Amino acid sequence: MISGNRLRQGILRVFDETFAITTVLLLIALVIAALGITTTLTVLVLERSRQLNTLFAVGASFAQIRSMIFWEAAFMVVAGELAGIICGFILSYILVYVINRQSFGWTFLYSVDWGALAMSLPLIILTALAAALPAIKLVFREPPSTLLRER
16 A cells, blocks of 8 residues: 555656656757757858858958848847747647647646746847857858859
8 A cells, every 4th residue: 555645756756757858858959959050050151151251352340240140040049939939839728728638638727937938038049149150150261252253
């Protein structure tokens, strides 16, 4: 026979283990997202290397071009973040109030941790800016004169 407290502790331990796996999956998703941002920005910069080097040749500074790439990364991430938040709220509502009710016959209290959500936004933007650094290094990998020469 198992006491109520011992059963409760066992159930909570299983839940904690489940959420530990969820935390690891979240970290893996964040690393993959950072790699995706890095890859996307690198491809965009490589496609526009002639344009960026033309800007440099006619007087734009390295800081201006770097700032332009950082702003592009920030806008891309903010748009993705907004779409992700909207889709996340819709999906969580469906999971809590439709799928749980149909599959298990119960639901639970739905709440949003606004503090964690607000703290995640600047962290995600900072991660995107850090992911933009490899793309910025590729801009001036070759001298502008080499890239601007007629082919």
